[in-house]
Amino acid sequence: MHAAHDRRRIAVFSGPPGIGKTTAIDALCREIPDGAVVVKVARRNAREVLVLQHVLDAVRRLAGSPSVHFPSSLWELRNDIFSTICGWAGAEPAAARRAEYQVADFPKLTLVFDEAQNLSREAIESLRYWNDADRCYAPFPLGLVFVGNNEFSLQTDLDGRSVISAAVADRALYVQTFDYGDVTDDDIRLYLEASGIVDEGALGALIGHVNERRSSRSFRRIQDLVEELTETAAGKPATVEAVRELLALGC
Incomplete structure (x- = not known):
């Protein structure tokens, strides 16, 4: 552009x-x-x-x-x-x-x-x-x-x-x-980091989840995950445990 x-x-x-x-x-x-x-x-x-x-x-x-x-x-x-x-x-x-x-x-x-x-x-x-x-x-x-x-x-x-x-x-x-397919793992990592998620375990778990569900490589769906994770973490830094708890709910 x-x-x-x-x-x-x-x-x-x-x-x-x-x-x-x-x-x-x-x-x-x-x-x-x-x-x-x-x-x-x-x-x-x-x-x-x-x-x-x-x-x-x-x-x-x-x-x-x-x-x-x-x-x-x-x-x-x-x-x-x-x-x-x-x-x-x-x-x-x-x-x-x-x-x-x-x-x-x-x-x-x-x-x-x-x-x-x-x-x-x-x-x-x-x-x-x-x-x-x-x-x-x-x-x-x-x-x-x-x-x-x-x-x-x-x-x-x-x-x-x-x-x-x-x-x-x-x-x-x-x-x-x-x-x-043009959305790479690095793109998703940058998006998550820009959204305030910096814990390596949390980043890895979220990227792995997205890779398991190819249709969710939409940034809109990724943003939904970020918002749901923020609620699950209740104001605390997002950790791999919080991600696992979120994914266990079927998100």
Whole structure:
């Protein structure tokens, strides 16, 4: 995600629930709070107009704009997004349209589409024009990061076409699908240690338990274990005995 942002490129990431997608998005936004915004569309097969309305809302929040009007025409939406981004970047829209600014002079801005499986092929295809270096819809190429479920990048419509078109895939810096098998023991150890579990015996017992139940390599399920262990330990440091007591309960 950082690489896509730094290079003003497109990236597509997909994976099952609980593998850390939203956690990664949150980390990116914490690290570049003035340069990354999250766009989340709940409606399935969302078309371009609805998606751009959500984009406009996101960039307005970033720019601190108080406007609450959302046009329903594509031309107005594109114009409002262009102007809002110019305001955020400190550029004059008319001068930006005349290409009086150098791209390198603009700050970097990345749109992160969470739950991207809800976007239609049409919407994703249109969004690439906000990234194109030549005749971009924005005053400068926007980084685009699409993050969806584990079927997102391979998902096809009724005509058998992938949601990610060849044109988008060709422009993408990354098109990568993850699964639970990509979660290593070291990843789980780091997650547990970050959650305050440092006893070697407790760490070993928890990692061993996760390895016995491959489906539980979801970080969401691991977090459930951490919370249940915290309750079992009753405020005391988590030990291997506390883990064994927890697992004996069938967690």
